[in-house]
Amino acid sequence: MDANTLMGNWNYPTAMRFGIGRLRELGATCKEAGMKNPLLVIDPGLAALPMIGEAMESCKAVGIGCGLFHDVKPNPVGKNVDDGVAVYKAGGHDGIIAFGGGSGIDAAKAVAVMAAQTQSLFGYLEGGKDWEDIPASEIPPIIAIPTTSGTGSEVGRASVITDDANHVKKIVFNPKMMPAYVIADPALTVGLPKTITAATGMDALSHNLEAFCAPHFHPMAEGIAIEGIRLVKDFLPTATADGGDLVARSQMMIASSMGATAFQRGLGGMHALAHPLGALYDAHHGMLNAILMPYVLIRNRDVIADRLTRLSAYLGLANPSFDSFLGWVLALRQELEIPNDLSGLGIDTAKAELVGKMAVEDPSSRGNPIALTNEEYSRLFEKAVTGNLDA
Template sequence: MHDMTQNYDWSFPIPVLFGPGRLAELGGICAGRGVKHPLIVTDRASRDLPFVQEAQAAVAKAGLTSAVFSDVSPNPTDHDAKTGLQVYLDGGHDAVIALGGGSGMDAGKAISLLAGAPERGLWIFDYDTDVDESLTAADFPPLICIPTTAGTGAETESTAMVTDTQAYIKRCIWHPTHKPMAAILDPAVTVGLPRNLTAWTGIDAMVHAIEAYSVPDFHPMCDGMALEGLKLVYRWLPEAIESPGSLQARGGMLTGSCMAGVAFLKGLGLVHSISHMVGAEYNTQHGLTNAVILPVVLRYNAPMISAQVGPMSEAMGLETRDFEGFYAAVCARLDACDIPRSLADLGVEESAVERLAEKAHGDAATGTNPRPATPADIAVLIREALAGAR
């Protein structure tokens, strides 16, 4: 077992600085790339937390200046991104530091994408549209990602989920040439995360690993990341919840989350496509929503993931290798994390089922689910999750 209280530097898939206290190196990273005035992007709930001040102090120590943009919703919207872009342009900023959980990270990445083509709007970066090949890496500002939760796992890519406030759906945005110049994984930053958010974001990472590994495609690099990520998250989440000051547990969670995030370059599944639309309409916490939906999707996918269940069970250290044992272990972990048993507990209404199902069917994650699903199939799953997901 590796010592998660030590510092490590990784070069794959981007430069990653891991270790307690690495946030203090932020200013040096910026200065090394010629950055002078970065915009730190986080969410409203994080604005006054210590890591924001620590980030600004690290930048100032390198002789640089910074500002903070935090007008970001729990599920970032196109309006948030446009407002942030204006702050970026008006402030004369030359880089974006995306600091936070999924909200701050997605908003920061959306702003950095917009800054690459500010006059053309956010949706030219929609994952489901043709890539604009006229844009190159040089068009985008330097981007540094610093996760403050062990769940999103999106710190190594420019991909971001943003709510389209006209259609009330979540869209995935990205550009293949835009990559973070570095990610900082500092376990000490996550020590103050409340018990419920530790659990919800941790389950989010577990879902990333399970869904990515279940995608029926040959991608051994992502599969390896998914299995090791699942192993770390399943091993360390209980300790991170019960012993929140454990840097070993927090480090294991950050590492597992990052690996699971790399794995879902392979794709995701119906848990995410449904969760995206629930979050867009009801502004629910993403990891919590994923956790509630997971059991019904596992049951639906069971006939198609028999080959994947064995390796995932082994990664989790289970004695059995069959679906029943795997499913029982997943549900037991959800119970231990006090995950609600129904989407109704999150405020989702029966009247929204058909609408949510239609939108989820159009989500990119539905296309990589191991078992095909029609809007009617998805509506059945949502109703199951409303009545009682497990």
């Protein structure tokens, strides 16, 4: 290895307040961030749950106001962001509380980025503007509170928002959208259904795993990824089978944040395919990654076999090798009742050519260990639809 290649620009997350019951600290944290009248942006499914009342009461208890916006789709679209900005401006808000799963937090972060802008989100992006065109002073402080353990959006510098007019997911990137504080309270994940626990947990695995396999130089992220994968191995089955196990819930929330920290090293083919499939079929992102995982691993086998042998040894798998790791992934998916192929989500091969084109254009494709063409992504997608695990 040439020492001149050992170079990188590295960033790590923000202040995190982790532990059971820490939601009660929200009001004090808002004041610490300089907020007097934040806007609470949530997933619509949370609106009637006690945790939202507790969050607003925590703000009230320290003498600050708190508005509410919950018009966010499971795969958030540009209009959700634009509507949130309108509510933010009309209410005279001065900060964002991003509360929910990846969708709610992604939408909330995008609202913060656009809070002082006059254009719509996609109008701004299509005008050739970039994150450097928005001064930090125009982005209000953000406090993120995750309620799932998958995307790790609470420690991310990007949001994934669907351009529903063109059926494409776009990555809105801005380092200044990193939340100033994260309140990570595992008790907020206790009510998640098994299917969502499994799908979001596999999303956390995909983030750590693709970061671990990415070709870019970032040894700190690699170290975080390998431990994040171990946490998923040890705790996702328990968190799914017994949703009230707070130790398992806690460890999975940590694994989720670790995955999003690690994937600044890069993502890969799983996400390059999952993003267009989510836009075209409105399917759950974590479930897509869970199904795609073995197909992408097999496609990348030639360049990741040694790496996965080392990972298998760290995980304590018998006969450490690529095959032992793949066998563990397949067994885990079966245990979690993940479909074997994309047809289980009602997806067929009719749009294979379009999927391949969108995948190669997705920024995540740049982190795949092997550079794939449109046609190769199309064939990989077809294998994932038909359940063909042959190399």
